[in-house]
Amino acid sequence: MIQFNNVSVDIRSTPILKDISFSIPETGLTSVIGPNGAGKSTLLSALTQTVPTSAGEILIDDKPIQSYEKNKLARTLSILRQDNHLTARLTVEDLVTFGRFPYHKGRPTKEDAQKIATAIEFLGLNEFQHRFLDQLSGGQRQRAFIAMVLAQDTKYVCFDEPLNNLDMKHSQSIMKQLRLACDSLNKSIIVVLHDINFAASYSDSIIAMHNGRVFEIGSPEEIMQDNILQALYDMPLHVQTINGQPLCLYYS
């Protein structure tokens, strides 16, 4: 379980996260939603210790995150950030092999090779595995990075806006794959999403953030309410249930 206990983060003395508390279970898909500047990405940065917390504590499996040795942490928690622009020319296979680096330290074993092959297969990248990343489309590249963090085989996997720059088809296929990873590989996946309908369709629970605070936490049904979403995004919108699934209409 990941626990945030009264966590605050200041960046250049501006408070970005204010007194945040919540917990994320050991399995399941948790979405983080909220307007721009709500602190969603900073939340992931705090979790991966790339920004220092100014108050509170973050526990992973009941141990403070700072007490983890670097390599142990890399085998427990992984994150895929938004901007994965590589200047280095690596093949898909190279990239996914580096996902196993916390285990093999540069000398992949048979077990590593097998996990790498599984991750490549899982994301449907077999036919591209010897291609360089700069020879792939945006969607294929995104899938290669997802394969890398899945090969890392951590209990907790975070994604910061994995659907950025993807079309409908690829967005859907990525969400399906994350859901599948959650269910078949027993992982806890935390996804920052902008599209609340994707969040509602695929998540077990949703954390809604607003202005550096947790605004609301709940199941998709609990969060997908007119009054909650209107207050969260400060705009008129309307939730309708279509085929048993809550959908937020905000286009007009």
Next chain:
Amino acid sequence: MRLTTPVTLMLAIAAVTGLAVVSLFIGVADINSFDEFWSLVFLTRLPRTLAVILTGLSLSVAGVVMQSLARNKFVEPTTTGTVEWAALGILLLLLFWPQASMTTKLIVASLFSLIGASSFLFILSRIQLQSSLIIPLAGIMYAGVISSVLAFIAYRFDLMQSVWTWIQGDFSMILKGRYELLWISAALCGLAYFTADQFTLASMGKHTALNLGLNYRFTLFWGVSIVAMISGITVVISGIIPFVGLVVPNIVSLLFGDNYRRTLPWVAVIGTGLVLTCDILARVLAFPYEIPVATVMGVIGSIIFLILIHKQNQHA
């Protein structure tokens, strides 16, 4: 098609060995007897050829390490102030301790390179807009500032000429006993190869590297130290040779990618071949006179570089 097979690498090594043999047989001296030939080879020609090989190999590897740390393919020690700092160190040594031994010069030049390489990376970390062009431009400007300090001091003390002969890349002064410290920089390349994965990870960016459990600070420190020592050693013994650290990593990247564990041997082989070729041309083009290898490398390197930029545009 996979080109990075042991067989193709062996072929490339054989070709470079051929170049090295050719290099042994180029010279002005008339050789009348077998004895004369051997003493000449051991005293000057073999040391020179070895110096060329070790320098080419080291400069290319230093270029790769620098590019991985800066995450930019258009930087190398001679365009980021590292080598200028080394030259500044040598100049100060000329001023204050002209009798200093070769080893002292090496140490001073390496320490100054360390300041140069780490200050450049520090400047990079402060630049907000990290576009692929801003980084090399910042490096060139920084190198320009340091070399004007160098020129100012040298001018004041009437040392322009001696500094110029010192830092101009040239192998004609290499004799037995004057190049052996280059083996240290070759050994550093070997160490870099053993930690190649760390540099590949660093080149994927701080966040990705940290996510994969890399000790990022240590890798930065380690890489900067390698670059600094190689720069210091090569500047003292061979002088400044431009473009090697820039074009060789780019050629290899284009052909084989940037998984350094797999590509670093290629970097070493191609770098050696390139500098050997330039040194042979430097001796042959104006025979029986010699052109400094840095000049030949400047011309050939810039042509290759322009071709590479053109190729990369086609890719992107």
